[in-house]
Amino acid sequence: xxxxxxxxxxxxxxxxxxxxxxxxxxxxxxxxxxxxxxxxxxxxxxxxxxxxxxxxxxxxxxxxxxxxxxxxxxxxxxxxxxxxxxxxxxxxxxxxxxxxxxxxxxxxxxxxxxxxxxxxxxxxxxxxxxxxxxxxxxxxxxxxxxxxxxxxxxxxxxxxxxxxxxxxxxxxxxxxxxxxxxxxxxxxxxxxxxxxxxxxxxxxxxxxxxxxxxxxxxxxxxxxxxxxxxxxxxxxxxxxxxxxxxxxxxxxxxxxxxxxxxxxxxxxxxxxxxxxxxxxxxxxxxxxxxxxxxxxxxxxxxxxxxxxxxxxxxxxxxxxxxxxxxxxxxxxxxxxxxxxxxxxxxxxxxxxxxxxxxxxxxxxxxxxxxxxxxxxxxxxxxxxxxxxxxxxxxxxxxxxxxxxxxxxxxxxxxxxxxxxxxxxxxxxxxxxxxxxxxxxxxxxxxxxxxxxxxxxxxxxxxxxxxxxxxxxxxxxxxxxxxxxxxxxxxxxxxxxxxxxxxxxxxxxxxxxxxxxxxxxxxxxxxxxxxxxxxxxxxxxxxxxxxxxxxxxxxxxxxxxxxxxxxxxxxxxxxxxxxxxxxxxxxxxxxxxxxxxxxxxxxxxxxxxxxxxxxxxxxxxxxxxxxxxxxxxxxxxxxxxxxxxxxxxxxxxxxxxxxxxxxxxxxxxxxxx
Amino acid sequence: xxxxxxxxxxxxxxxxxxxxxxxxxxxxxxxxxxxxxxxxxxxxxxxxxxxxxxxxxxxxxxxxxxxxxxxxxxxxxxxxxxxxxxxxxxxxxxxxxxxxxxxxxxxxxxxxxxxxxxxxxxxxxxxxxxxxxxxxxxxxxxxxxxxxxxxxxxxxxxxxxxxxxxxxxxxxxxxxxxxxxxxxxxxxxxxxxxxxxxxxxxxxxxxxxxxxxxxxxxx
Numbered sequence: 001x002x003x004x005x006x007x008x009x010x011x012x013x014x015x016x017x018x019x020x021x022x023x024x025x026x027x028x029x030x031x032x033x034x035x036x037x038x039x040x041x042x043x044x045x046x047x048x049x050x051x052x053x054x055x056x057x058x059x060x061x062x063x064x065x066x067x068x069x070x071x072x073x074x075x076x077x078x079x080x081x082x083x084x085x086x087x088x089x090x091x092x093x094x095x096x097x098x099x100x101x102x103x104x105x106x107x108x109x110x111x112x113x114x115x116x117x118x119x120x121x122x123x124x125x126x127x128x129x130x131x132x133x134x135x136x137x138x139x140x141x142x143x144x145x146x147x148x149x150x151x152x153x154x155x156x157x158x159x160x161x162x163x164x165x166x167x168x169x170x171x172x173x174x175x176x177x178x179x180x181x182x183x184x185x186x187x188x189x190x191x192x193x194x195x196x197x198x199x200x201x202x203x204x205x206x207x208x209x210x211x212x213x214x215x216x217x218x219x220x221x222x223x224x225x226x227x228x229x230x231x232x233x234x235x236x237x238x239x240x241x242x243x244x245x246x247x248x249x250x251x252x253x254x255x256x257x258x259x260x261x262x263x264x265x266x267x268x269x270x271x272x273x274x275x276x277x278x279x280x281x282x283x284x285x286x287x288x289x290x291x292x293x294x295x296x297x298x299x300x301x302x303x304x305x306x307x308x309x310x311x312x313x314x315x316x317x318x319x320x321x322x323x324x325x326x327x328x329x330x331x332x333x334x335x336x337x338x339x340x341x342x343x344x345x346x347x348x349x350x351x352x353x354x355x356x357x358x359x360x361x362x363x364x365x366x367x368x369x370x371x372x373x374x375x376x377x378x379x380x381x382x383x384x385x386x387x388x389x390x391x392x393x394x395x396x397x398x399x400x401x402x403x404x405x406x407x408x409x410x411x412x413x414x415x416x417x418x419x420x421x422x423x424x425x426x427x428x429x430x431x432x433x434x435x436x437x438x439x440x441x442x443x444x445x446x447x448x449x450x451x452x453x454x455x456x457x458x459x460x461x462x463x464x465x466x467x468x469x470x471x472x473x474x475x476x477x478x479x480x481x482x483x484x485x486x487x488x489x490x491x492x493x494x495x496x497x498x499x500x501x502x503x504x505x506x507x508x509x510x511x512x513x514x515x516x517x518x519x520x521x522x523x524x525x526x527x528x529x530x531x532x533x534x535x536x537x538x539x540x541x542x543x544x545x546x547x548x549x550x551x552x553x554x555x556x557x558x559x560x561x562x563x564x565x566x567x568x569x570x571x572x573x574x575x576x577x578x579x580x581x582x583x584x585x586x587x588x589x590x591x592x593x594x595x596x597x598x599x600x601x602x603x604x605x606x607x608x609x610x611x612x613x614x615x616x617x618x619x620x621x622x623x624x625x626x627x628x629x630x631x632x633x634x635x636x637x638x639x640x641x642x643x644x645x646x647x648x649x650x651x652x653x654x655x656x657x658x659x660x661x662x663x664x665x666x667x668x669x670x671x672x
Numbered sequence: 673x674x675x676x677x678x679x680x681x682x683x684x685x686x687x688x689x690x691x692x693x694x695x696x697x698x699x700x701x702x703x704x705x706x707x708x709x710x711x712x713x714x715x716x717x718x719x720x721x722x723x724x725x726x727x728x729x730x731x732x733x734x735x736x737x738x739x740x741x742x743x744x745x746x747x748x749x750x751x752x753x754x755x756x757x758x759x760x761x762x763x764x765x766x767x768x769x770x771x772x773x774x775x776x777x778x779x780x781x782x783x784x785x786x787x788x789x790x791x792x793x794x795x796x797x798x799x800x801x802x803x804x805x806x807x808x809x810x811x812x813x814x815x816x817x818x819x820x821x822x823x824x825x826x827x828x829x830x831x832x833x834x835x836x837x838x839x840x841x842x843x844x845x846x847x848x849x850x851x852x853x854x855x856x857x858x859x860x861x862x863x864x865x866x867x868x869x870x871x872x873x874x875x876x877x878x879x880x881x882x883x884x885x886x887x888x889x890x891x
Contacts, residue, residue, distance in 0.1 A: 654767060654818055654819070654821075657814075657817050657818045658818045660814075661814045661815065661817070661818045664811075664814065665780075665783065665811065668783060668784075668787045669783060669786075669787075671787060671790070672783070672786040672787040672789070672790070
């Protein structure tokens with residue numbers, strides 16, 4: 001049953017892509033959206049069945065791909081990724097109806113979104129090298145085209161697409177190299193054959209394979225220092241595509257690391273996972289810092305994705321390290337937390353990207369310094385964005401809290417492990433969780449406070465109107481998911497437990513006890529978010545009621561009204577309010593060595609005296625330090641090499657002929 | 673298997689083909705180059721004709737006729753028309769001077785003997801022993817293409833390569849199918865016509881047929 005539902009889902013999604021391209025302009029958007037929603041529901045049913053029953057399915061057909069055929073198999077580990085993609089995809093499909101309605105949707109746009117979705121659903125089910133690489137490259141191609149659909153004539157968009165294409169191709173090449181090396185030594189290209197042969201692999205070979213694939217998957221997941229495409233591609237892509245990229249595609253990088261490292265290579269060495277955890281620590285801190293300093297909403301969200309993927313990588317790395325040390329129970333707990341955080345990240349980041357898209361759609365800008373006052377114009381969007389922002393800041397009662405609590409518990413209990421190196425890594429992980437928690441809260445206080453509260457800072461923000469019901473429904477679905485998983489996380493934990501067991505090579509015992517709250521099975525620790533939320537609500541009601549009962553003074557009975565956040569001033573204007581740049585300024589000063597902001601201050605004096613400035617203009621850019629230090633020199637070297645090579649073909653026919661002649665004689669001499 | 677006289681003739685003709693290629697490196701007068709080409713064409717036709725007589729193969733006889741007609745008469749005739757339009761034009765300053773070219777040609781002949789060892793080992797015989805001559809002709813022709821400036825010299829270089837290929841084909845396979853030889857001859861004829869038109873229009877536009885000056889068209 002699960003096989004049929006999953007395959008039907010894939011079929012409908014492809015049909016949606018086809019119909020998006022051929023339907024007449026008026027029906028195109030709705031047709032593609034309805035079909036891709038149906039596809040997501042079918043895939044959800046299929047993968048959900050695998051998760052609930054715990055029975056994997058697999059099938060092989062010699063058709064479609066020549067020589068190798070297609071192998072599909074969905075175990076609980078893959079199913080959790082399909083389910084996540086399907087939920088985000090459902091919300092995005094719904095949202096895309098309203099998002100695309102303001103203009104005649106182009107064929108490419110309506111076709112590429114379902115096509116991207118199809119490939120996202122396909123990758124976790126690929127069960128052989130050939131199938132996996134084809135699905136992986138189709139996903140890269142579809143996402144690249146989907147990225148380009150909206151503003152393809154803008155220079156920034158083309159730049160972003162170029163960065164993304166280069167990074168994803170380098171990554172895919174590394175993955176292909178690693179997997180081919182693995183298949184060549186494992187005597188088969190199907191994952192089952194490779195996994196059966198894993199004991200016979202030599203450690204150096206397995207390490208090379210792991211590092212190569214880790215490079216590729218980390219570049220897809222957006223781990224520092226391979227993250228440079230994220231802060232470019234996510235802001236420039238249409239918001240539904242950003243949501244899918246950030247909510248579903250980067251997850252597949254994590255999936256690849258787990259599939260190759262644990263399933264195909266069988267867990268491997270301790271240091272592999274310490275490398276993964278180190279990547280996670282760097283990504284989390286770097287991403288959170290840049291998110292706190294960004295003033296572009298979607299750039300902020302993109303850096304926050306780097307941050308959250310970093311947390312997941314810390315979990316994956318810690319789980320692998322603990323498993324390599326033989327601590328299966330703790331490894332299971334940490335991996336469960338990491339997967340839970342991945343699912344939660346998909347929900348709240350999807351919701352936030354859709355919200356940012358709604359604001360951009362209504363106000364015409366995504367620059368926080370030009371927004372403001374959106375909450376009054378778009379109350380529903382503001383509430384949904386707010387739920388996402390509170391979730392990502394890990395406030396109790398929402399899903400971010402549940403998974404970060406689990407992760408923290410797992411890391412802290414891991415101190416009991418017997419390896420000093422692992423303990424040091426766990427300690428670094430705990431410290432990272434602490435610092436990123438604070439930085440993330442800063443970033444989202446800024447996004448909510450500056451973007452949604454206060455007064456409008458531009459005409460566009462002042463004229464913003466609430467978006468239509470389909471867009472709100474899309475955001476609402478994801479925000480609802482955040483609340484449900486935050487209050488009763490127990491409903492998904494059994495499914496995650498199965499995925500965790502499938503994800504670790506040696507398996508893992510049950511990590512959490514059944515129930516609606518979070519109760520750890522192997523170590524002491526329990527918390528019930530539902531009780532927490534209930535207590536909080538009761539407390540609020542009690543305080544509110546008590547305040548009503550207390551008699552008020554005369555002043556409070558006739559209060560003077562002033563603009564919110566205006567400190568009671570009568571003539572509050574938008575120019576007097578705090579901006580995103582100034583909000584982030586103290587933090588930027590503290591971390592100036594990492595962020596390296598470029599300031600540009602221009603003062604024009606009056607003609608009469610130098611003591612009286614006429615105008616002051618201030619510009620600030622916060623460039624990516626890693627891009628500047630690592631990528632710019634490499635690009636400069638490549639450009640220099642390219643210039644050098646251009647001198648060789650100088651237009652002389654004789655020189656070109658001489659190349660051919662020299663090559664011919666050389667080949668002949670080598671043969672002789 | 674073959675009578676001595678027939679083999680002698682084939683050996684002599686093959687030698688003439690290679691000698692013609694080396695001659696093309698030596699002579700600067702474009703009219704002399706064209707005479708070299710028709711000499712080579714005739715030698716090739718002789719090789720084909722002797723093989724045809726020996727094997728009693730009428731098809732190969734027709735090939736010999738076609739070769740004589742195309743490579744011995746028509747193509748040199750066409751080239752002569754290009755040269756007549758620009759009398760006194762010489763390959764004045766080749767990129768590699770004549771003595772150096774001749775030494776290079778000697779090296780190329782040695783290389784082709786080294787390489788052709790593999791070819792002759794496949795089917796040892798008195799004819800395949802001559803294959804290095806054809807290969808050397810190809811290499812020397814290519815060398816003419818690389819080092820000579822005038823458009824006509826370039827065409828001659830190309831035809832030398834083609835003649836070398838034809839010689840190797842005759843010697844190794846003992847007879848090219850008629851259809852293949854006809855097709856190849858037609859191709860070469862077409863190339864010569866195109867190059868002739870190109871050279872004529874080059875002269876009309878730039879006042880010379882010196883390929884080196886085309887460099888300005890780059891970028």
